[in-house]
Amino acid sequence: MTRINSALLGFLALPLFLTGCEMPIWDRPPASAGEPALMVELDPTNADDAEYIRRFEAFKDANLLGVGLPDYDVTVPVEGAVTSRTWKTAAEGDRTISDDAIRSISQYVSPGNASALIVWRNGEIEHEEYFGDFTVGTPIKSASLAKPLSSLVIGRAIALGYIQSLDQPVSDFVTEWRGQKWKDQIRVRHLLDMRTGFLPQGFSLETEHILNIAYLHPRHDKYIVNDYPVLHKPGTRYDYANATSEMVAVVIERATGKTYGEFIAEEILQTMGLNGGRIALNREGGVAHSGCCIFLDARTWLAFGILVLQDGRWDGEPLLPPGYVDDMKTGTTQNPNYGLALYLGLPFDERRGYANPDIGLPGVLHSEPYLADDLVLFDGNGNQVVYIVPSLDLVILRTGKTPPKDGAEWDNAFLPNTIIRGLR
Numbered sequence: 001m002t003r004i005n006s007a008l009l010g011f012l013a014l015p016l017f018l019t020g021c022e023m024p025i026w027d028r029p030p031a032s033a034g035e036p037a038l039m040v041e042l043d044p045t046n047a048d049d050a051e052y053i054r055r056f057e058a059f060k061d062a063n064l065l066g067v068g069l070p071d072y073d074v075t076v077p078v079e080g081a082v083t084s085r086t087w088k089t090a091a092e093g094d095r096t097i098s099d100d101a102i103r104s105i106s107q108y109v110s111p112g113n114a115s116a117l118i119v120w121r122n123g124e125i126e127h128e129e130y131f132g133d134f135t136v137g138t139p140i141k142s143a144s145l146a147k148p149l150s151s152l153v154i155g156r157a158i159a160l161g162y163i164q165s166l167d168q169p170v171s172d173f174v175t176e177w178r179g180q181k182w183k184d185q186i187r188v189r190h191l192l193d194m195r196t197g198f199l200p201q202g203f204s205l206e207t208e209h210i211l212n213i214a215y216l217h218p219r220h221d222k223y224i225v226n227d228y229p230v231l232h233k234p235g236t237r238y239d240y241a242n243a244t245s246e247m248v249a250v251v252i253e254r255a256t257g258k259t260y261g262e263f264i265a266e267e268i269l270q271t272m273g274l275n276g277g278r279i280a281l282n283r284e285g286g287v288a289h290s291g292c293c294i295f296l297d298a299r300t301w302l303a304f305g306i307l308v309l310q311d312g313r314w315d316g317e318p319l320l321p322p323g324y325v326d327d328m329k330t331g332t333t334q335n336p337n338y339g340l341a342l343y344l345g346l347p348f349d350e351r352r353g354y355a356n357p358d359i360g361l362p363g364v365l366h367s368e369p370y371l372a373d374d375l376v377l378f379d380g381n382g383n384q385v386v387y388i389v390p391s392l393d394l395v396i397l398r399t400g401k402t403p404p405k406d407g408a409e410w411d412n413a414f415l416p417n418t419i420i421r422g423l424r
Contacts, residue, residue, distance in 0.1 A: 036199065036229030039208045048283070052217040056207050059216070072280035072293055079265040080276025080300075087299060090124040101422020102127045105396075105415050112403030112410070113382070115140055116298035119419060120306065120395045130298075131400070139277045139295035140399045143381030149264070149304060150248040150290045151192045151328055151341035155312065155320035156267045162255040163188060166327060166340075170247065173254040176225055186234045191247050192340035193332055197232035200239035200355060214243045218283035221250050238334035240354045245291030245341070253287065260288035272307070272314050274300045292381075298399055305378065305386040305395040308342070329376055345375035352412075366413045371420040379412070387416045394419065 042049045055073070090096075097119060106129060109117050115134040119127040130136065142149070157163045166189035170177060177183040182197055190196045204211050214224050224243045232239075249260040256263055261279045269276055277300070280293035288294075307313075308328065312320030328340040337344050337352060348370075353363030364383070372394075378386040383403060387396040396415050403410050 036231060038210050040210055040213050040227055042208055048218045053207060055216045056212055074281045074284055075278040076261060076281060078261045078276050078279050080269045081273045084275050085273035088124040090126045095126050096121055096424050097126050097419055098422040098424060101418050104418050108414055109398050112407055114398060114400035116399045118298055118302050118397040120302060122393045137275060137297050139297055142294045143292055143384060145301060145378050145380040145384055146292050146294050147245050147341040148378040150245055152304060153252060153264060154188060154192060154248060155324040157252060157255060159321045170251060173251050174225055182230045182233055190234050191244055194238050194240050194244055195235050195334060196244045197230045197234045197237060198241045198244050199229045199231055201241045220282045221287040239356050242291045246289060249288045249290035260290055272303055274303055298397060301386060302395060302397045305388045309388050309390050309395055343377045343379050345370040346373060365409050365411050367411045368413050370413060371417045375416060383410045
């Protein structure tokens, strides 16, 4: 068994890439009986294995640099509404946020690889700005913003009766897990709150390592279902893992009979009157990536934040089950700052990371507590954030790549606190 050294949290689609961490991925012996199998035997003469090897070699350097997948080989359309919704823009005299506050956040993000900055309040866009080649309607690579979207997808599937509840066993859909120790105890909620017990996300340069295969292989879903190791009893430990989120697409496709992209198109985008985009598949006609790799414009990501702010209602109609957003906003004993793919502003921690805290990796800077106790946020790779403040009817979005390292360190508290201080 090969332990994973140089565990770099943030491999591929994780929200934060940290270099120089020389430490094992586990802080204790594996909880399961015996050592987990981390290596998968590959056959270079098999077409799928050969394609995986090609992908791994092509993207290895990019991953080492922390930029993740620049593109994915196979993407397909995700059809949006025939007629897109009309967004209201606040007239200058009706804006509720001071010009100084808007100017301050614009100056903060503009030199830092941003693609879009939007501030929405009281039903209207008070500021909207794009950078570089990005304009209104330009698709933005989600990275881990796709994870809170996957939570909305699960909620919509529950509302429509495809899934009974958050506590339904995943093995009802992934029948291969029936009778398997621990895997048959994984609940739907565990796919969203990162408590499946799966091997944590990490970094490996070995082609045969399950971490790489579970993301880049043309049949990555098969390997997650059959080969991805479970190290802890489900529900007893928080560990951020792409494979956990990738299982959402498998569950949705088996529960609904639709592809993951079709379900998003019909039940999220078209229902909400939003623009479409594209989503990555593991192969032609294969399974979508639900933990990352969907391309949608900035206003669409903003709309998902507004849906959470409005307690799962859109244009007055419920899209999510009653109480579902409350579940999204409820942390666990294992991680009180993480609900159902949604980060919670409280309790305050100056350095909040994405891994289990006892792994010991540094986190994103929060220079001060958020000025609204009910703030929650989407947080993805590249410091892509959607801050949601229900008490102030406020949503703030910043998308783009990670700010350059020669600039000031990204402060996750700056944008919302500057805006809140600037409310008229």
